[in-house]
Amino acid sequence: MTTHSYLSRRSLLGLAGLGVGAAALSACGGPSTTSGSGSGAASTDPNGPSFDGVQPAKQITFWSNHPGNSEAVTRQIIQKFTASTGITVNLVTAGSTYEEVAQKFQAAQAGGQLPDVVVFSDVWWFRYYTQNSIIPLANALKAAGVDPTDYRDGLYADYQYAGAQWAVPWARSTPLFYYNKSDWKKAGLPDRAPKTWAEFAEWAPKLQAVAGAGQHAYEHPALADYAGWTLQNILWGYGGGWSKKDSFDITCDTDQSVAALQYVQDSVYKGKWAGVSNKSATDDLAAGACSATIGSTGSLVGIQKAVAGKFQVGVGFLPGGPVSQSPVCPTGGAGVGIPKGIKPENQLAAAKFIGYLTNPESTVAFSQATGYMPVRKSADTSSLLAANPLIGTAIKQLDVTRTQDYARVFLPGADQEMAKSVAQIVTQQADVKQAMSSLKGTLEQIYTTQVKPHLA
Amino acid sequence: MSNALAGAAVARRPRVSPRILREWALFGLLAFPNIALILMFVYRPLLTNVYYSTLDWTLGSSTARVIGLDNYREFFTGPDAATVLGTTAIFTVTTVGGSMLLGLLLATVLNRRLVGRTFARATVFAPYVLSGVGVGLVWTFIFDPVTGVLAGLLRMAGLGSPQWFLQPDLSLTMVIIVYVWKNLGYCAVIYLAAMQAVDRDLLEAAAIDGAGPVRTFVSIVWPLLSPTSFFLLLTTILGSLQAFDLIRIMTPLGNGTTTLMYDAYLQAFGGYNRAGYSAAIATILFVILLAMTVVQLRVLERRVHYA
Numbered sequence: 001m002t003t004h005s006y007l008s009r010r011s012l013l014g015l016a017g018l019g020v021g022a023a024a025l026s027a028c029g030g031p032s033t034t035s036g037s038g039s040g041a042a043s044t045d046p047n048g049p050s051f052d053g054v055q056p057a058k059q060i061t062f063w064s065n066h067p068g069n070s071e072a073v074t075r076q077i078i079q080k081f082t083a084s085t086g087i088t089v090n091l092v093t094a095g096s097t098y099e100e101v102a103q104k105f106q107a108a109q110a111g112g113q114l115p116d117v118v119v120f121s122d123v124w125w126f127r128y129y130t131q132n133s134i135i136p137l138a139n140a141l142k143a144a145g146v147d148p149t150d151y152r153d154g155l156y157a158d159y160q161y162a163g164a165q166w167a168v169p170w171a172r173s174t175p176l177f178y179y180n181k182s183d184w185k186k187a188g189l190p191d192r193a194p195k196t197w198a199e200f201a202e203w204a205p206k207l208q209a210v211a212g213a214g215q216h217a218y219e220h221p222a223l224a225d226y227a228g229w230t231l232q233n234i235l236w237g238y239g240g241g242w243s244k245k246d247s248f249d250i251t252c253d254t255d256q257s258v259a260a261l262q263y264v265q266d267s268v269y270k271g272k273w274a275g276v277s278n279k280s281a282t283d284d285l286a287a288g289a290c291s292a293t294i295g296s297t298g299s300l301v302g303i304q305k306a307v308a309g310k311f312q313v314g315v316g317f318l319p320g321g322p323v324s325q326s327p328v329c330p331t332g333g334a335g336v337g338i339p340k341g342i343k344p345e346n347q348l349a350a351a352k353f354i355g356y357l358t359n360p361e362s363t364v365a366f367s368q369a370t371g372y373m374p375v376r377k378s379a380d381t382s383s384l385l386a387a388n389p390l391i392g393t394a395i396k397q398l399d400v401t402r403t404q405d406y407a408r409v410f411l412p413g414a415d416q417e418m419a420k421s422v423a424q425i426v427t428q429q430a431d432v433k434q435a436m437s438s439l440k441g442t443l444e445q446i447y448t449t450q451v452k453p454h455l456a
Numbered sequence: 457m458s459n460a461l462a463g464a465a466v467a468r469r470p471r472v473s474p475r476i477l478r479e480w481a482l483f484g485l486l487a488f489p490n491i492a493l494i495l496m497f498v499y500r501p502l503l504t505n506v507y508y509s510t511l512d513w514t515l516g517s518s519t520a521r522v523i524g525l526d527n528y529r530e531f532f533t534g535p536d537a538a539t540v541l542g543t544t545a546i547f548t549v550t551t552v553g554g555s556m557l558l559g560l561l562l563a564t565v566l567n568r569r570l571v572g573r574t575f576a577r578a579t580v581f582a583p584y585v586l587s588g589v590g591v592g593l594v595w596t597f598i599f600d601p602v603t604g605v606l607a608g609l610l611r612m613a614g615l616g617s618p619q620w621f622l623q624p625d626l627s628l629t630m631v632i633i634v635y636v637w638k639n640l641g642y643c644a645v646i647y648l649a650a651m652q653a654v655d656r657d658l659l660e661a662a663a664i665d666g667a668g669p670v671r672t673f674v675s676i677v678w679p680l681l682s683p684t685s686f687f688l689l690l691t692t693i694l695g696s697l698q699a700f701d702l703i704r705i706m707t708p709l710g711n712g713t714t715t716l717m718y719d720a721y722l723q724a725f726g727g728y729n730r731a732g733y734s735a736a737i738a739t740i741l742f743v744i745l746l747a748m749t750v751v752q753l754r755v756l757e758r759r760v761h762y763a
Contacts, residue, residue: 030504030507030508030511030513030520031511031513031517031518031519031520032518032519032520033511033519033520033521033522099725099726099727103725105516106515106516106725106729107515107516109515109516109517109518110515110516123727127514127516127729128516130514130517131514131516131517131518132517132518133516133517213611214611214616214617222621223622223709223711224621224708224709224711276619276622278600278601278602278619278620278621278622279596279600279602279621283602283603284602287602287603289602289603412514412727412728412729412730413726413727413728413729414727415727416709416722416726416727416728419709419711420709420711423622423624423711426622427619427622427623427624428623428624446728449512450514450729450730
């Protein structure tokens with residue numbers, strides 16, 4: 001016997017009501033759709049909120065990923081800050097990478113518990129600006145008694161947009177050329193980094209001749225390890241770039257850029273003296289899998305510890321190219337900033353902490369522990385250089401750095417798209433021109449749909 | 457006349473007894489917390505996600521623009537859809553097939569009287585209960601072409617290591633291997649339980665009739681395992697389509713391993729911050745999961761042989 005169930009009018013109305021209720025419920029919360037997609041960031045006072053009559057909070061939270069294994073030294077600085085001001089700082093490990101901190105910070109924007117200070121990498125702060133999630137810092141730094149003119153000009157200027165300062169430099173780095181001195185000696189090379197990539201192409205066969213099985217003269221940084229950052233060096237050396245300087249005009253498919261990336265591809269497939277790191281090129285250097293690579297200054301102390309007793313590591317400026325020999329070194333690393341959606345008391349305490357975290361003494365202690373750059377002009381680096389002379393090379397290189405291409409740091413997801421395109425070139429021997437033309441289309445679409453509407 | 461109609465209406469609607477009302481009240485009391493939690497934490501996010509999929513919304517931004525079905529249109533007309541759907545299909549088919557096949561083979565072995573059988577069963581099942589993040593990290597070290605265990609073994613044999621993390625095909629293969637390794641214990645244990653429930657009389661009868669081990673397995677055991685296979689097919693497909701932790705840990709860029717699930721993650725959290733577009737991908741994944749479940753329940757279940 002079969003039974004039939006009929007949908008009665010009452011059931012139908014009930015279901016309809018349930019559906020309408022569920023739809024209404026689902027529309028609750030989340031973003032507002034009444035004022036368009038503009039963030040309104042551009043209309044913010046470029047000096048930020050006023051702190052007249054505001055007293056700093058007694059407790060704040062700092063979200064970090066501890067770049068360069070900096071948790072211990074950060075805690076030491078926090079202890080001194082608390083002893084000096086009475087403000088306690090809760091240091092939270094908000095992820096192991098800048099991206100993980102960013103995920104958490106952006107999720108917190110949707111209603112979670114916001115931190116009072118947060119680490120911003122070079123590719124993230126601009127997104128927070130377009131999302132109207134952070135405050136301009138001029139008034140906050142003034143109220144906290146921080147002298148902004150003492151920050152190294154280039155590093156401080158990296159966080160400026162629309163006439164406002166959105167973060168201050170903290171764990172700042174540049175790429176460095178790292179090499180294995182023992183391999184250099186075996187190959188009969190002078191004890192220095194190559195001045196140009198052409199010179200290194202002459203050296204590489206000599207290094208390859210003395211290399212062990214499976215070892216490369218050079219290893220390109222891992223694609224997942226910010227390949228778009230370090231490759232700016234060779235792009236600029238050849239007169240190209242991901243985009244035109246200080247512009248969103250994408251130039252990754254120009255003849256100069258293609259020539260630069262053709263050199264990279266040829267080093268792998270024609271010269272066969274270069275490989276591509278799977279995980280971390282500096283780890284591979286320490287493991288003896290390559291004789292040279294490019295890595296962050298923030299890796300310096302870690303590499304020195306890893307190679308201790310095995311071989312001596314040398315460092316030098318990044319090589320130049322046929323068009324430009326200087327400046328061909330991008331700045332990088334991270335700064336710290338203050339969220340918009342927290343109380344003024346917390347913002348003021350956060351500004352005081354930021355000032356202390358990056359003051360001349362703290363920045364030297366931080367550099368000594370990690371290899372990141374001292375960010376203050378008045379920092380006394382003599383003890384730092386005495387303890388680790390190689391840091392001196394990194395500091396000197398700061399004078400010949402160049403601000404990164406907008407396409408890499410200001411376009412959401414550009415780093416991933418660059419890594420995917422470079423992967424095609426160096427792991428699948430794709431046609432460089434085609435890969436770059438395709439990348440240009442992708443980057444332009446990202447700019448048009450995700451960045452341009454948010455700009456003034 | 458009106459009294460007669462009212463009387464008829466009363467007669468048509470029998471009075472609910474206090475006992476039934478009490479039972480309904482008890483039912484409501486017991487079921488309400490669960491129903492409320494399911495509505496709040498399952499159906500509300502589901503509907504919210506569908507709503508978000510109609511927005512041009514950057515994660516972290518307080519404002520968004522309603523764009524209707526544009527996110528879906530972009531996905532299906534974009535250059536990545538074929539790759540993502542293809543990767544999802546390859547990953548699902550190989551991991552489901554691999555886990556079930558190897559699980560069945562292992563269950564067959566473990567069903568015999570072996571020395572240390574209990575230890576072997578526990579060992580086979582252990583990876584399934586381990587953290588995916590931990591498993592991913594350990595296998596990342598094993599596959600590392602420079603410092604990894606596998607590279608060391610290959611070097612001892614005079615061979616170079618494949619570039620597991622650079623070549624998209626090899627990356628996908630690597631993740632599939634680890635996923636199958638982690639999940640085959642689950643299939644093995646379920647199959648083993650089902651094998652042990654097979655009626656011994658049937659096996660003895662087959663033996664008396666002269667059936668060998670292969671014939672017995674094909675004609676007796678396998679048909680009786682069909683409800684188990686059906687259950688495993690359903691659960692492992694759902695699991696594979698939602699695989700995330702191993703892919704995230706072993707191939708963070710998703711180079712060659714971007715399944716629908718991982719694409720949804722990458723679009724929202726992997727640097728692109730496109731929460732609306734990510735929600736559209738998640739909705740597509742939900743529809744695929746729902747369709748596959750319905751098809752399995754409606755079509756495949758008819759072929760299942762229940763003892």
